[in-house]
Amino acid sequence: MVADPVPLQLAAELFPNGISRYAIGGLFVGLGAAVIYVGTGISAGASTFLESTLSYVSSQSRFQQYVASRDWRLVFTLGIILGAAVYAVVYQGGAWTTDVAWWRLLLGGLFVGVGTRVGKGCTSGHGVCGVGSASKTSLAGVLAFLLVAILTAQVVAALGVTP
Amino acid sequence: MATSTDRHPLFIPLVLVGGLIFGFGLGYSHMARPEVVLNFLQFEDFGLLFVMFGGAAVTGIVFFVMPRVLDRAPLTGDPFERRLKSFDRNVLIGGAIFGVGWGLSGICPGAAYASLGIGNVTILWALAGMFIGAYLQGWWRSRATDGVDPSPTGAD
Numbered sequence: 678m679v680a681d682p683v684p685l686q687l688a689a690e691l692f693p694n695g696i697s698r699y700a701i702g703g704l705f706v707g708l709g710a711a712v713i714y715v716g717t718g719i720s721a722g723a724s725t726f727l728e729s730t731l732s733y734v735s736s737q738s739r740f741q742q743y744v745a746s747r748d749w750r751l752v753f754t755l756g757i758i759l760g761a762a763v764y765a766v767v768y769q770g771g772a773w774t775t776d777v778a779w780w781r782l783l784l785g786g787l788f789v790g791v792g793t794r795v796g797k798g799c800t801s802g803h804g805v806c807g808v809g810s811a812s813k814t815s816l817a818g819v820l821a822f823l824l825v826a827i828l829t830a831q832v833v834a835a836l837g838v839t840p
Numbered sequence: 841m842a843t844s845t846d847r848h849p850l851f852i853p854l855v856l857v858g859g860l861i862f863g864f865g866l867g868y869s870h871m872a873r874p875e876v877v878l879n880f881l882q883f884e885d886f887g888l889l890f891v892m893f894g895g896a897a898v899t900g901i902v903f904f905v906m907p908r909v910l911d912r913a914p915l916t917g918d919p920f921e922r923r924l925k926s927f928d929r930n931v932l933i934g935g936a937i938f939g940v941g942w943g944l945s946g947i948c949p950g951a952a953y954a955s956l957g958i959g960n961v962t963i964l965w966a967l968a969g970m971f972i973g974a975y976l977q978g979w980w981r982s983r984a985t986d987g988v989d990p991s992p993t994g995a996d
Contacts, residue, residue: 702871707894760864789947809895826938827883831881
């Protein structure tokens, strides 16, 4: 048997599922944000939806600053859900559900909810739009959540929590 | 920013189309699956880098080109600006808190909405957590900015 050239072996190790799904998907994510930006000048992030939607049901002063944008943020999120549903129908062939334990999702979600709001953005706001803007703030934010997330995931895995 | 009264009729349809493409990308890239994100964080599959930086490359080009092509966005009349947020300690503190949540669950906001779209009803746990977290943070910040009166002013 002839061994693959070194670059191919390395690629198979680092990218066991190939890179096309990630690269193509990433281009679509960027394109979605770009379409909104070209028409409106808005660089949209996904996490502000949490606060803006809470303004419908809460009179806390913190949420009121998002009243003006809450309707289009709701539409943006509905679009995200529908777009993913199109993927599921066309490529996935039915519903897919996670095996990650419910308490990890709930507790993780809680930290995500607090953290993205304190930190002014998430993987789309800082990671895609902020990095695309070459914003030093966003680069610092991405570095912070990436390093801590890697550390957290490694610790959780080392503790034997699966999945 | 445009308010709902003076908004261009195509504003909301465009946001919907943008969201559709964005969500399709999250589905196609498998970022809507927490397992795939956790695999990245455990160094088992580095594909996520292509998603984030692929997306950032596209927005980067558009953020660079648009201000040089048009003075104002056609649907809002807003100037084309880069996404620049002020840096302070909160960026790092919030980022670290977000990182704990991301590393624990493999889920971030946009991917969580998309996950619902791929039929992952289990993700409602994460969405519930996010709303609770965002509410706690908003409640705490509202109290901090509303003055010294410790009694809640809202009726919620």
